[in-house]
Amino acid sequence: MFLTPGFAFACALPPSVILTLPTGHYITAAALTVALTALMGAAAHRLPEMQARLLWDRRTLIPLAASSYLSFLAFLGLVFVGLYGERDPMHNLMTLVFWTVVWIAIPLGSLLLGNLWRPLNPWTGPVRIARTLLGRTGSVGLARLGHWPAVAGYAGFVWFQMVSLYPDDPAVLAKVALAYWVVIFALAVLEGDDWLDQGEFLTVLFAFIAKVAPLWHETDGQRTRLMRGWPGTQVLAMPPLTPSAVVFVSLALTALTFDGLAETFWWQALIGENPLEPTGRSAVLWENTAGLVAVWVLTLGLILGAILLGRRIGGGFATGPVMLSFLAIAAGYHAAHYLVMLLTAGQYTLAALNDPLMTGDSWLGLPPFFVSYGFLTDPNVMPVIYGLQFAAILGAHVLAVLLGLKLAGQGARPVAHLPMTVLMVAYTVLGLWLLSTARTG
Numbered sequence: 001m002f003l004t005p006g007f008a009f010a011c012a013l014p015p016s017v018i019l020t021l022p023t024g025h026y027i028t029a030a031a032l033t034v035a036l037t038a039l040m041g042a043a044a045h046r047l048p049e050m051q052a053r054l055l056w057d058r059r060t061l062i063p064l065a066a067s068s069y070l071s072f073l074a075f076l077g078l079v080f081v082g083l084y085g086e087r088d089p090m091h092n093l094m095t096l097v098f099w100t101v102v103w104i105a106i107p108l109g110s111l112l113l114g115n116l117w118r119p120l121n122p123w124t125g126p127v128r129i130a131r132t133l134l135g136r137t138g139s140v141g142l143a144r145l146g147h148w149p150a151v152a153g154y155a156g157f158v159w160f161q162m163v164s165l166y167p168d169d170p171a172v173l174a175k176v177a178l179a180y181w182v183v184i185f186a187l188a189v190l191e192g193d194d195w196l197d198q199g200e201f202l203t204v205l206f207a208f209i210a211k212v213a214p215l216w217h218e219t220d221g222q223r224t225r226l227m228r229g230w231p232g233t234q235v236l237a238m239p240p241l242t243p244s245a246v247v248f249v250s251l252a253l254t255a256l257t258f259d260g261l262a263e264t265f266w267w268q269a270l271i272g273e274n275p276l277e278p279t280g281r282s283a284v285l286w287e288n289t290a291g292l293v294a295v296w297v298l299t300l301g302l303i304l305g306a307i308l309l310g311r312r313i314g315g316g317f318a319t320g321p322v323m324l325s326f327l328a329i330a331a332g333y334h335a336a337h338y339l340v341m342l343l344t345a346g347q348y349t350l351a352a353l354n355d356p357l358m359t360g361d362s363w364l365g366l367p368p369f370f371v372s373y374g375f376l377t378d379p380n381v382m383p384v385i386y387g388l389q390f391a392a393i394l395g396a397h398v399l400a401v402l403l404g405l406k407l408a409g410q411g412a413r414p415v416a417h418l419p420m421t422v423l424m425v426a427y428t429v430l431g432l433w434l435l436s437t438a439r440t441g
Contacts, residue, residue: 027429030397034394034424035425047405048230059224069129071120078098079177090348093352104346107210117206121203136189140190142191146198147199150198154201163288208252214233232402240323241321241324245323246323250296253303306420307319310408314413315411315412329400390432397431
């Protein structure tokens, strides 16, 4: 009996690491937790208080324009390295710094410490200088477009990252980044640097992710205040999302979902690919493009459908306020999805920063070290990593449920939360399945 073969659950994490973890039990427990949280919260008339508390108030040490201009100079240096440096993406700082530091480390840090991108964005300083030199103080009305420019920029970036042929090529990345910087710079000079908060996708995305942080800074003139509160406290203080912002948040959720889905054996079989012998991005460019658009439409449709159904059967549930709750999911998914990449590619980034010219120097004072993926085969380490990913996704959904209960409005009856609860549970199951299923990456 004990020697006969049977089914076993497994956890697959990149790069193709298989562990015998009971992921089915994890997924079931997470789904039940989200469902019970929503049902108990809807039935109760009392939810946790979320209020901001002041920790300290002090003078701003480095003006925003100054830190932004320094970041701009660093950006130019990275573009130069990308164009004329080593073409190997694992040894070129343009690729490593952008994909590891900007795209992963900064938003993950913002989840804990508030918006770290705001003083580092490479536009504010140059735009203020250019507008001062040009004597420009007005605008051209771009603000009337809302978040649609950011939606367009983010959609193009997602396609470049997940579908295009050479997103890791340092020279290609440098040219794309420079072209994008020039376009945003020109528009911000015409409209003003405040426009970046709704028109530039990195600024919008990282600001949204930072809204779930338990610590954050509030700057007013030359004073800065450090605040604390329960995760999501800032979300409750936000105004309702506009239609363009709703579409932007749905795209953020879509990007993370499709990035995981496109590497699964299920998706590879669906588009006619052999997952054990992938033919490369060029062979599935149109299939992945269509898939990305389809997942985006489906995600937006399901969310709006759940909100509309909840409003019809129980009242309340205005789209703008309720959609704010999904910021928690976008933040949690970003952390869980890119954790392994941070632990692996992050080593190459440290090595490149420590010896950028590959001459044996130690600019960071680190001893010589070799990049190692050995921890991915350690049965003691991988359950911890999966546990962190599990906690990020489950915690994000529980927080989203609590925020949704608060944002649904006083007129919403308990039954109004049922459609959103079903969607949250399904989304939890999907997110954990994407982390645990076999992948080609």
